[in-house]
Amino acid sequence: MPTTPTDAIKLTATQQIAAIQSGDLDARELFETYRQRAAADAHNAFTWVADEAPAELPASGTPLAGLPLAVKDLFCTEGIPSQSGSKLLEGYLPPYTATSVQKLVDAGSTVHGKTNQDEFAMGSSNENSAYGPVTNPWDAARVPGGSSGGSAAAVAAGHAAWALGTDTGGSIRQPAAFCGLVGLKPTYGSVSRFGMIAFASSLDQAGPITRSVADAALMLKFMEGKDPRDMTSIGLREPVEVPTRTDLTGLRIGVPEELAGEGVEDGVRASFEAALEQAKALGATVTTIHLPNAPHALSAYYVLAPAEASSNLSRFDGVRYGNRLEAEDGSLIGMYTRTRTEGFGPEVKRRIMLGTYALSAGFYDAYYGRAQQVRTKIVEDFATAFASVDVIATPTAPSVAFELGSKTNDPLAMYLNDFCTIPMSLAGIPAISIPSGLSDGLPVGLQLAGPAFSENLILGAAHALEQAIGFDTAGAIR
Amino acid sequence: MIDAKQVLHVARLARLELAADDVQPMADELSSILGHIEQMSSLDLEGVAPTAHVVPVEGKLRADVPEAPLPREVALSQAPRHTADGFLVPSPQA
Numbered sequence: 042m043p044t045t046p047t048d049a050i051k052l053t054a055t056q057q058i059a060a061i062q063s064g065d066l067d068a069r070e071l072f073e074t075y076r077q078r079a080a081a082d083a084h085n086a087f088t089w090v091a092d093e094a095p096a097e098l099p100a101s102g103t104p105l106a107g108l109p110l111a112v113k114d115l116f117c118t119e120g121i122p123s124q125s126g127s128k129l130l131e132g133y134l135p136p137y138t139a140t141s142v143q144k145l146v147d148a149g150s151t152v153h154g155k156t157n158q159d160e161f162a163m164g165s166s167n168e169n170s171a172y173g174p175v176t177n178p179w180d181a182a183r184v185p186g187g188s189s190g191g192s193a194a195a196v197a198a199g200h201a202a203w204a205l206g207t208d209t210g211g212s213i214r215q216p217a218a219f220c221g222l223v224g225l226k227p228t229y230g231s232v233s234r235f236g237m238i239a240f241a242s243s244l245d246q247a248g249p250i251t252r253s254v255a256d257a258a259l260m261l262k263f264m265e266g267k268d269p270r271d272m273t274s275i276g277l278r279e280p281v282e283v284p285t286r287t288d289l290t291g292l293r294i295g296v297p298e299e300l301a302g303e304g305v306e307d308g309v310r311a312s313f314e315a316a317l318e319q320a321k322a323l324g325a326t327v328t329t330i331h332l333p334n335a336p337h338a339l340s341a342y343y344v345l346a347p348a349e350a351s352s353n354l355s356r357f358d359g360v361r362y363g364n365r366l367e368a369e370d371g372s373l374i375g376m377y378t379r380t381r382t383e384g385f386g387p388e389v390k391r392r393i394m395l396g397t398y399a400l401s402a403g404f405y406d407a408y409y410g411r412a413q414q415v416r417t418k419i420v421e422d423f424a425t426a427f428a429s430v431d432v433i434a435t436p437t438a439p440s441v442a443f444e445l446g447s448k449t450n451d452p453l454a455m456y457l458n459d460f461c462t463i464p465m466s467l468a469g470i471p472a473i474s475i476p477s478g479l480s481d482g483l484p485v486g487l488q489l490a491g492p493a494f495s496e497n498l499i500l501g502a503a504h505a506l507e508q509a510i511g512f513d514t515a516g517a518i519r
Numbered sequence: 520m521i522d523a524k525q526v527l528h529v530a531r532l533a534r535l536e537l538a539a540d541d542v543q544p545m546a547d548e549l550s551s552i553l554g555h556i557e558q559m560s561s562l563d564l565e566g567v568a569p570t571a572h573v574v575p576v577e578g579k580l581r582a583d584v585p586e587a588p589l590p591r592e593v594a595l596s597q598a599p600r601h602t603a604d605g606f607l608v609p610s611p612q613a
Contacts, residue, residue, distance in 0.1 A: 395552060
């Protein structure tokens with residue numbers, strides 16, 4: 042049956058692709074519909090929108106059938122502005138395209154927009170973008186989460202069928218949770234980082250933000266893989282299967298007391314516990330477990346990530362790309378300093394300062410060395426846990442989307458909001474967030490994590506729960 | 520935890536300039552964050568090996584086959600100032 046592009050917006054990406062492939066939906070009309078919706082977006086979710094559809098769209102016979110794709114600003118896209126949410130990179134047109142984007146384009150996806158984000162992916166609310174904050178389609182007085190806030194808002198509002206994000210400490214999972222979507226952080230190394238403007242190289246990982254678990258699996262299937270241009274990429278060990286699982290018979294779910302107890306607000310806890318009951322009804326067993334070092338994950342992360350960032354961001358010196366501001370005295374060092382001082386926003390400067398301090402002489406062992414040891418303990422905690430359970434479940438975030446401006450004056454309070462997602466990042470293991478329901482009308486996220494390379498397991502479990510929960514991910518589409 | 524003098528030293532290392540009014544607030548914010556981070560010192564980490572990367576990263580090199588590099592004009596195209604041959608910067612002696 043023919044589908045109009047307007048009706049198609051509420052379908053999942055997988056359903057839209059099927060409709061194009063069966064001839065019921067016109068890919069060019071669909072692209073134009075998304076392009077116009079993105080251009081008229083009122084959430085400030087986009088930093089660039091295509092002027093028109095490409096002269097030639099990928100054939101409907103390609104796996105992704107020309108379906109439009111929104112891409113987080115920090116992915117380099119050849120000839121398309123890639124600014125990582127920073128004023129310093131305003132107007133930067135990369136000479137090449139990130140591998141993960143190119144792989145999706147090769148599979149038949151078409152980029153229709155670049156999405157807003159916290160500057161250099163540093164933030165949990167998308168309030169740190171030089172291009173202005175993004176608002177949450179469920180409630181425009183609230184944040185969409187961050188740092189992939191634009192990607193999540195774009196998908197939740199129906200201004201993109203799906204989007205590419207990146208996750209360093211929760212930057213895919215938390216915005217997906219706040220916007221009622223599915224967000225997957227794959228195993229570290231499964232997706233190439235080539236062409237991603239780096240934040241913290243030992244933690245950064247690209248992944249999908251979508252309206253269904255099947256959509257996330259489909260995107261991952263075409264993104265993953267070893268890349269000769271990223272020596273840390275190893276790809277997945279088995280092909281990604283689009284999940285069909287509808288029961289959880291025999292699945293052992295562990296709930297770590299350290300990440301699901303204190304600090305989680307009541308509405309989130311209620312939704313989380315209801316989801317666990319549904320998991321039991323589907324045949325899973327649920328037990329309380331312990332990740333004894335998890336309470337220290339945040340401390341380790343806020344040493345390691347800023348330390349890596351302070352090194353990565355040293356490349357922004359006004360020489361090879363981005364903006365330059367000359368010093369009054371005409372000196373080289375003065376040019377570096379003025380370019381960086383006026384180009385970086387306050388949060389980026391704060392993290393560069395923190396990282397530089399942690400790496401400086403006399404403090405390295407106490408901070409960086411110690412944080413790396415804590416990281417080992419966290420890796421060990423997960424290994425111990427996965428000896429007795431198959432997956433770990435936690436709330437994705439301790440709260441629902443908070444109000445714009447409510448945490449901007451207290452950086453530490455903002456950081457503490459990420460305590461449920463950071464341990465998985467430090468351990469490099471895959472984790473997915475799916476909507477578990479609403480709390481006072483706002484989406485709540487449920488996180489499922491598994492051992493490294495267990496993407497098919499967590500996607501299957503997430504799919505079964507998604508079907509049982511029946512959350513409407515099109516609930517904010519107008 | 521970290522005082523104004525240390526903040527100015529770290530800013531210089533990071534090639535950042537702080538306005539006079541911003542130094543103490545930055546010291547206060549960093550001290551608050553470092554205060555939380557200090558909780559790590561309660562852990563006994565004697566003999567624990569550090570983890571830099573969670574996946575095995577082998578120091579292997581790609582095959583030594585010449586490939587076409589990025590054309591020079593393309594590589595230079597995004598520089599704020601450049602000549603036909605390279606990036607232009609203020610003289611280090613200036």
